[in-house]
Amino acid sequence: GEDVEQSLFLSVREGDSSVINCTYTDSSSTYLYWYKQEPGAGLQLLTYIFSNMDMKQDQRLTVLLNKKDKHLSLRIADTQTGDSAIYFCAESKNDYKLSFGAGTTVTVRA
């Protein structure tokens, strides 16, 4: 969507780190999310970060939030073939509405 922007494609070699970037426009966003969509499947919540945090780590995933620049990133360490998917950044402006980016297609090559 217009409020949340992401690059459309990322190609990464197996074992390397992937970094997916996202920018958002609404400084009042309370939570920011990363979702993963595998081929032919629905969306799966990967992780989320509250707007007053700078960083969140969960196993191979690291989320960094720069509120000043309204920039969010997702780093996947030791990228595997199973990480090939579309990754969506999303922001919530209130408890009930969610705005998604267009999605970044990540391709992991051997």
Added chain:
Amino acid sequence: EAQVTQNPRYLITVTGKKLTVTCSQNMNHEYMSWYRQDPGLGLRQIYYSMNVEVTDKGDVPEGYKVSRKEKRNFPLILESPSPNQTSLYFCASSPSGVETQYFGPGTRLLVL
């Protein structure tokens, strides 16, 4: 198994022929929502429901209706479908809001 189910999974129809896509969840969730996914646009929220009999518009509600007569079901109704409603539709539910949504498998709709 805790899940969100949608029916049908695939549907081809013609302009103007009313259709309903059903969504059901077995997790006793208060919140349910409908999204459409289009290439290059990501997911856009159509309607959401905070609880039984309480619904509200998302970002792209035009041409759609919803109802929430019981907690487990949240059908999406297209009274007079048009080709620009050709899309992939997802239903989602969560205990109370957008923060921990579970998504259904999607319904691919083609309107000729």
